[in-house]
Amino acid sequence: MSTLIAAAFVLIGSLFSVAAGLGLVRLPDVFIRMHAGTKVGTLGSGLVLAGTAIHFADPAVVLRTIVIVFFLLTTAPIGAHMIGRAALRSGVPAWGKDKTNGELRRLKAGRR
């Protein structure tokens, strides 16, 4: 029974990984693409690692997978925040009619 549950976790996690890759290719700008990377990618990896923990069912392995998922969950938002700030400050154009970025650039030019 636990083998079947592990197989289900592995399959669902891999499907989410593919969704992250597809989102990275299909979504229109950096700020939206980051959602695919940080949320869906972390969820996919977390589910696959949960499947690994269920398959081994060994305290040492379970502890290691918990630590890995903890690190992924804490570092992904920080990394995404830093990339987003870098993209905004370097004036990467946003998708659609959002003029926030141009506004920010004008503000920075006035401050100098």
Next chain:
Amino acid sequence: MTASEILDWAVNAGFAMVFLAVALAFFRLVKGPSLPDRVVALDIITVAIVAFCGLAAIRSGDPAFLDVALVLALVGFLATVALARFAERYVDRRARALEAKESEE
């Protein structure tokens, strides 16, 4: 079909799908168009390889692959932070160089 056969099949399908995710992220890495796009693509490739390590641990029955995943998660975060800071400072430096050129003229 026994349970372990189903797990084998699921792990093989998972390998194929994680490969596909890395390939799609690599497409974005090559295409760009901006530096932050490439940093995001590299970040996703790292997270996908963490999932790949979990699959390899099940496939080989050796939990040592999880240590690889742990180190990769930490080093990938450091790489993301370093590249993001580089992207930010690169633009600042270019703007400053442009200003210096203008004041010379």
